[in-house]
Every structure is written in structure tokens, then in C-alpha cells.
Amino acid sequence: MEDVSSSRGSMAAVGKGQVFALVIGINDYLSNDYATPWCLPASNVLVLEDRQATRAGILAAFQSHFMDNPRIPDNGNATMILFYAGHGTRILAPENNIARDGRVEAIAPVDERTKDAAGNEVYAIPDYVLGWLLWRLAKKKGPNITVIFDACHSGGLGRDVGQVRAGGSPSPSVPLELDGHLWKDEIGAAQTAPSFRMWSQSAPSHVLLAACGQEETAREIRYDDKSVHGRFTESLITWLRRVSLENTTYQELLNRFPTWSGQTPHCGGEKRDGLVFDGNFPRTGSRTMPLIPHTLPDNEILQSFRVDMGSVDGVVPDTEFTVYGPDNNKLCTLVAHSVETGKTILVPPGKQPVVMKDGQSVTIPPQSRAEVSDWKNDAMILHVYTPDDFPHTTDLFPKHDITVQPKGRKYVQASSVADADIIMRKDGDDIVIQRLTSTILECHPETRFPLRDNAAHLPLVADGIAHFNYFLERHHGSAPLKGFSLEMHRLVGDYPGRRPDLKASPRGDGNLIVDNAVNIPSRAGDKYGFTIRNSSEMDLFPYFFFFEPEEYTIFLWYKPDSHKVAPLTKKTEDVDGTVTISMGSERAIEFRLPPDQPYSSGFLKLFVATQHLDISWIKQDVSPFDPNFKGTPRIQAGQEPLVAIPEWDALTVVLTMTKQ
Incomplete structure (x- = not known):
């Protein structure tokens, strides 16, 4: 194991708790500096490079350094970081796996497409295997896990400057039984498919920071010191050293990256809107959002800011916002001047040039945040x-x-x-x-x-x-968007190949939703997934929520990974664009009634927009009845200004479950 406890321009130790990292680098992608940008004890970091990064070596290191590590407390809050810099690939999915092109992402260990000591073929490590391992790790050690991948899944092999970081030719399909021993003892257990009250997004165990989107390439460039590194890793390390981690979410961190043609870093996982390495930093206000400086064209108002929430969130002209500095001290009040669908411009009260307090102008420093203090919206x-x-x-x-x-x-x-x-x-x-x-x-x-x-x-x-x-x-009064729909499916097959049961619906298409309603029995073993369908001529950004009325909780089940790439593509050549949720190698959803309850209902709510909207803050994971309820969560801000008002629309489906 290599000592990576020091680094160039070292930054302070991460947070207040313990941090453990498994760093995997193939083809000399790593140097000591890029293996870990924070100061950690050497015993907390395990580095696998080149010949060490075999398939067996990677899986064994995950088990020993994370799962079986006695220094990581069970059910604790230690920060665990899995960093991979190397080749990415896409492989044919297992039979019936739900994937748009029939393939899933995978990482390519150094010995892929060779024979092991026993003469067996060595395969790539598919995403559903990594996902299962991360879920087990979160279950045992706690969900404070960050996964960083500087790899891509398309393009050709290249180590020259400007080339992509991917395997050269497609990797062979991984036999489904190869890794089946990992989950065969747990696949039938109830906890593998959370009940609707316990449900979180399909990656509740970790946050994923990836160098590029599914159809893009992650590139590397030469820097002033003649070294060659992935530009994603370079930007990540730069901003980890610069930002105030106790006030920065994962998504906000990625929003600081430069814009690259053909490479859009993305962030996934339920906690992507949480603080970086959450758990080892104190939380800021629960409903605060970053203030982004803005210049009004008339130049009469000198202090104006943008927040990335708007009319879809309930903001109206004159909605009041309280501003807090980086130290969480209250600074002043701003009011909504102009409101669009996904953004609001804030100005001083009375449209004064600057905010005045006790006869003095108020300075609003960088990294200040705001929260709504008075909605001024009768509809809310x-x-x-x-x-x-x-x-x-x-x-x-x-x-x-x-x-x-x-x-x-x-x-x-x-x-x-x-x-x-x-x-x-x-x-x-x-x-x-x-x-x-x-x-x-x-x-x-x-x-x-x-x-x-x-x-x-x-x-x-x-x-x-x-x-x-x-x-x-919430709905749009004029319903401007047509051609989008939501489907719900009962699933058949085993993980990671679950698929819709076409026989479960009267129409034979597997869709259980009829006239914006669905009725299902409470039955052990039944698992469900969803398809969002787009038959329109516009690419769309979907946001999928579950509203649970008994506890007044709101769960976010899906939101786009990228602010720039719409995942719900338009209809092409008579083929609808689709996004699938909780099918294939994703964890399915199971709905169950308590023993003493004959029926229950909830609401599936789908928002779609022509541009990205920061509406994940709508979620309300903790019931208002819970003494620990502190309000709705914070939202993140985008770096790029919205240049047009996005159209949006919504639909609601009533889900009723009855005891058999």
C-alpha cells in the first residue's frame, strides 16, 4: 500500500469524523497528489494501481478496506470514498435487463479479457454489482459514501492528450451467475425492496460523481507541469481545495466546473443535494439556497441576485427572502423582483439601489444564502x-x-x-x-x-x-406540454433482470395505470417499477415524487443527473423516449400494508419541463408530525443562467393498495 497521506497544496482534513478511501488507478492514471487531495492517515487509504487492480483485487479490497474494516464503526457516520480512474466500458446487459440500448456501464479491471490462475475468463465489473456492494456497505457501515469515477463508457482507447478514457472494443457480456453469490442469500428478503414509506431514490446508499454522461467521453489533458490527468479529476481536486465544504452540496460543487464540449460531469444518488461528505460537517439552514450575483439592465439597482426557484415553486413578486452570510448570521431581507418558472431575481426592499440597515449599506459576501421568510402567495x-x-x-x-x-x-x-x-x-x-x-x-x-x-x-x-x-x-393552468405519460408495472424476474409483467394489465402492455389511478393488492413478493414516456417532439426533464398522505411525507424517486442533458428524449422514428425507474438492475419498489390496516392510498406526482428545474427541495422526507422535522430541505443552485422561461407541466396518479 502506498503512503498518500500528504499532497501538494494540501487541504485540511475532511470534516470532524474519520475518512477512509479506496483509490483505484489503471494505466498510470494516478500520482500521489491525485490519489487523495485531502490529508489522511496512510492507514485510512488503500491504493490499487495497475497490476494490483485486477477484478479479484478490486472486489477483495472493497471487502477488506470497507466491509470488514474494524476501524470503520458499524452503523456509524464515517466518510467512505471510492475513487476509480481508468477504463470504462459498456457491456451487454443480463437477460431482460432494462436499458435503452441493452447495455449497462462497467469498469474494466486491468486483467479483463484474460484468464485467471484457474483458467477462467476475467470479465468487467458491471454497475449492478458495484451498486449491490455499495448498498450492503451502507447497510452495514452507514450511507456516508461518495463514489468518484473518472472513466467513460464510449469512444476509443487513447492515452494521448485530448483522448478519451475508455476501453477500446466492447467488453463481453458478464454471465449473470458469475456474481450471483453476492445477492442470492438476500434477494428474497424484504429489505431488498423497500416499502413505500421507507423508499428513497434508486441509489440511496451513495453519491456518485462521474466524469461524463452515458453517451459522452471523459478526456484527459496535459497540464503546465507536463503531467497528464483527466480534466474531471483536475477540476474536482481544484474545487475541493477552494470551496467551503461545510456550505457546499455535491451538485453545487459540480456546478463550479468549467463547461466542456462532449463531456458533462454528472451527480447521482439520493444525497446529491446534501453537503459534500455529509455527516462530518455541520449542517446549514434546512431551506437555504445560494445567492448568485445578477446585473439588472437598468443599472439603477446595484444589488441584485438570482435564486434558482420560481413560480413552479410558489414564488410570486414581493415574496420575501432572508439572507444569511457564510457564517449563518442573518444579514438582511431581499424581495422577489421578477419571477420566472425556474428562477427569481431578488432586489432590496422598495427597489432601493442597495440594502440599507441602520443607515449603512449592507455587504452581501460570496457564499451567502437565502431562504423564504414570507411567501406572499395566497395559493400556498x-x-x-x-x-x-x-x-x-x-x-x-x-x-x-x-x-x-x-x-x-x-x-x-x-x-x-x-x-x-x-x-x-x-x-x-x-x-x-x-x-x-x-x-x-x-x-x-x-x-x-x-x-x-x-x-x-x-x-x-x-x-x-x-x-x-x-x-x-400544483399544476400548470394551461397544460402546455402534451405527449408525456407515466406507466406503473408489476415486475417479474430476479435481480438484476427484473422487467414488466405484460400479463398484469388488461391491455397486455404491462401498464397498471388507468385514468390516472392504479389499484394494487398488498402482497408479499410483488415488486414494482415505472416508465416515464415521451411521445412529443421535445426533450424533457422529468421529476418524479411520491406523496404519502398519512404522514404528509414527499419522497423524490427520480430527477435528472445532468442540468444540461435532458434524459427523457423526444420521439424519434416512431420510438418514444423513455426513462425507467426501479427496473432491471435498479432496486425495485415493494408496497406493503401494516397488518392492522385494510387499505392505504398515496399519490404519484410527475413534473416535466423543457429545461432543468431545481425542484428537488419539494421533498419532505421527515414527517411534519416527527419532533425532528425542521422544515423542507435546501436546494442547490445552478451556475449557468437560464436564458429562457422553460415550459413545465405535471400529472398526478392516485395509488390505492388493499389487503387481499
């Missing part, structure tokens, strides 16, 4: 009725004027049941929420939760319900 406001005997009315409405929205809140008190969206009442030790809005009323007339002597939490409960209701009902 939840009207709450409380009966006369409700003992906690003053906790919800401390002001005398009950029709005025409390500062920063999303609700007001309704003067009558007829004017209310919900009724909040007390029943014993429980708070009962009675729903009155049409969409949710049909499925769940009421829900309840224990107060636990925490009446001060009720304003956050009402805010969370308002957030849930607003985005469940």
Missing part, C-alpha cells in the same frame, strides 16, 4: 380551523388578528369550517387532522399523531401540511 396558504375547545390555538396563532399569516408561516386561521382546508382538533393525547380539500379527502379523510407535550411544534406541523397540499395540487 393553508386555512386551518380549530374548534373552540382546541387547547393549543394560541400556539398556532399567537396574533390577535387570526386572518393574518404569521411571519414566515404558510397558514392562517379559518373563521369557519366552510373556509378551511383542514380541521385540527384534539382527541385524548392525539392531534387529529381532518382533511377538507378534494384530492386528498377522497383517499384519507383524516390522520392523527401524538402531540408528546410539544405544542410549540404545531406551527411546523401546519407548515409541513401546507407544503404537502400545495405541491400535491
Whole structure:
């Protein structure tokens, strides 16, 4: 093992907890400096180079350095980093694997396409094998895992400057049984297909930082010191040293990279909007977003900024934002000046040239952030009725004027049941929420939760319900986009080859959704996946959420990996563009009812847009009823300004599950 505990221009040790890295470099892609840009003890870093990076060597190193490492606590919060710089390839998928071109990504170990000591063929390591290993690692050691790949999956082999980082000819298909021993003992277990209340995106175990998209090439260039490195790795290390990691998300980190033709770095995984190496840094505000300097054409307002949220998020002109500095101290207030679908321009109150406070102009430094403090949007406001005997009315409405929205809140008190969206009442030790809005009323007339002597939490409960209701009902008034649809499938086959059961639907196409509704039984072993279909003439960016009304939670099941490349391609030559979710080598979804519950309903919500939208912050993973609920998550900002107003649309499907 090579000592990589020091590095040129070394940066401080990452975070406050322990960090462990497995670094794999093939064909002299690594130097000591690029193996790890942070100062770590040599014992925490294992480096495999060239002849060491065999298929068996890589899998064994993953097991010994991560899975079986006694210095990494089980169920802990240690940061684990898997870095791979070398050849990428695409291989024929296992039988029935869901892939648009019938292939999956893989990394090519140094001994691929040779014979091992026993005379057996050595194959590439496919993504579904790596995904399974990472899921097991997260389950055992914790989900604070970052995977960095500087490799690509197309193009020709080249080590010259400007060439791509990929294998030369297609790799042979990997026999499905080759790695089956990894999952055969767990494949039938319930935890391999999370219930809808436990579900997260198909890569909940880790964050993936990749050098390029699926159809692109990752290139390397020569630098001033005559060394040759992947430009993705070079940019990654540069920005890891420069940014404030305690205030930077993975997606924000990638947004700082330069723009390259034919190579678009992308970020995947449920935690891509979380802080870099999350868990070893303190969190910032839960609903804050970066402020991006902006220049207005009239030059009369000297301080103006852009935030990447807009009308689709509920922002309207005059929505107020509180600004926080890099140290999280409150600086000032800005207001929405102009609002588009995916962005808002903020200016000082009263459209003054600069923000004034106590007679002095306020300086807003770089890396400042903002959060909405007053939506000023009547459509977002939840009207709450409380009966006369409700003992906690003053906790919800401390002001005398009950029709005025409390500062920063999303609700007001309704003067009558007829004017209310919900009724909040007390029943014993429980708070009962009675729903009155049409969409949710049909499925769940009421829900309840224990107060636990925490009446001060009720304003956050009402805010969370308002957030849930607003985005469940959110739709575009003119429905400008046509030709997109959502399909739900019951799956057959085993991991990693699950596929739609065409016989499960009356039409014989495998789609269970009829008239924006789907009914399924609660049955052990049933697994489900989804297809988003595009028969229009425009490429689209899809965002897929699940709304769970009993707990008022919102889960993000899919969003695009890239800000620039639309994954839901337009129809070409009578073939629809598709995005598949939870099929093939992705982990499937399983819906199960609790033993004492005869039925349950939820909502599938699909947003699509012609340009990228930063709406992942809509998710509400923690129930508002939970004392740990602190509000909706933060969102990230894009580096590139939006040059046009993107069109968007949405559809909602009611999912009902009944006990057999």
C-alpha cells in the first residue's frame, strides 16, 4: 500500500469524523497528489494501481478496506470514498435487463479479457454489482459514501492528450451467475425492496460523481507541469481545495466546473443535494439556497441576485427572502423582483439601489444564502380551523388578528369550517387532522399523531401540511406540454433482470395505470417499477415524487443527473423516449400494508419541463408530525443562467393498495 497521506497544496482534513478511501488507478492514471487531495492517515487509504487492480483485487479490497474494516464503526457516520480512474466500458446487459440500448456501464479491471490462475475468463465489473456492494456497505457501515469515477463508457482507447478514457472494443457480456453469490442469500428478503414509506431514490446508499454522461467521453489533458490527468479529476481536486465544504452540496460543487464540449460531469444518488461528505460537517439552514450575483439592465439597482426557484415553486413578486452570510448570521431581507418558472431575481426592499440597515449599506459576501421568510402567495396558504375547545390555538396563532399569516408561516386561521382546508382538533393525547380539500379527502379523510407535550411544534406541523397540499395540487393552468405519460408495472424476474409483467394489465402492455389511478393488492413478493414516456417532439426533464398522505411525507424517486442533458428524449422514428425507474438492475419498489390496516392510498406526482428545474427541495422526507422535522430541505443552485422561461407541466396518479 502506498503512503498518500500528504499532497501538494494540501487541504485540511475532511470534516470532524474519520475518512477512509479506496483509490483505484489503471494505466498510470494516478500520482500521489491525485490519489487523495485531502490529508489522511496512510492507514485510512488503500491504493490499487495497475497490476494490483485486477477484478479479484478490486472486489477483495472493497471487502477488506470497507466491509470488514474494524476501524470503520458499524452503523456509524464515517466518510467512505471510492475513487476509480481508468477504463470504462459498456457491456451487454443480463437477460431482460432494462436499458435503452441493452447495455449497462462497467469498469474494466486491468486483467479483463484474460484468464485467471484457474483458467477462467476475467470479465468487467458491471454497475449492478458495484451498486449491490455499495448498498450492503451502507447497510452495514452507514450511507456516508461518495463514489468518484473518472472513466467513460464510449469512444476509443487513447492515452494521448485530448483522448478519451475508455476501453477500446466492447467488453463481453458478464454471465449473470458469475456474481450471483453476492445477492442470492438476500434477494428474497424484504429489505431488498423497500416499502413505500421507507423508499428513497434508486441509489440511496451513495453519491456518485462521474466524469461524463452515458453517451459522452471523459478526456484527459496535459497540464503546465507536463503531467497528464483527466480534466474531471483536475477540476474536482481544484474545487475541493477552494470551496467551503461545510456550505457546499455535491451538485453545487459540480456546478463550479468549467463547461466542456462532449463531456458533462454528472451527480447521482439520493444525497446529491446534501453537503459534500455529509455527516462530518455541520449542517446549514434546512431551506437555504445560494445567492448568485445578477446585473439588472437598468443599472439603477446595484444589488441584485438570482435564486434558482420560481413560480413552479410558489414564488410570486414581493415574496420575501432572508439572507444569511457564510457564517449563518442573518444579514438582511431581499424581495422577489421578477419571477420566472425556474428562477427569481431578488432586489432590496422598495427597489432601493442597495440594502440599507441602520443607515449603512449592507455587504452581501460570496457564499451567502437565502431562504423564504414570507411567501406572499395566497395559493400556498393553508386555512386551518380549530374548534373552540382546541387547547393549543394560541400556539398556532399567537396574533390577535387570526386572518393574518404569521411571519414566515404558510397558514392562517379559518373563521369557519366552510373556509378551511383542514380541521385540527384534539382527541385524548392525539392531534387529529381532518382533511377538507378534494384530492386528498377522497383517499384519507383524516390522520392523527401524538402531540408528546410539544405544542410549540404545531406551527411546523401546519407548515409541513401546507407544503404537502400545495405541491400535491400544483399544476400548470394551461397544460402546455402534451405527449408525456407515466406507466406503473408489476415486475417479474430476479435481480438484476427484473422487467414488466405484460400479463398484469388488461391491455397486455404491462401498464397498471388507468385514468390516472392504479389499484394494487398488498402482497408479499410483488415488486414494482415505472416508465416515464415521451411521445412529443421535445426533450424533457422529468421529476418524479411520491406523496404519502398519512404522514404528509414527499419522497423524490427520480430527477435528472445532468442540468444540461435532458434524459427523457423526444420521439424519434416512431420510438418514444423513455426513462425507467426501479427496473432491471435498479432496486425495485415493494408496497406493503401494516397488518392492522385494510387499505392505504398515496399519490404519484410527475413534473416535466423543457429545461432543468431545481425542484428537488419539494421533498419532505421527515414527517411534519416527527419532533425532528425542521422544515423542507435546501436546494442547490445552478451556475449557468437560464436564458429562457422553460415550459413545465405535471400529472398526478392516485395509488390505492388493499389487503387481499
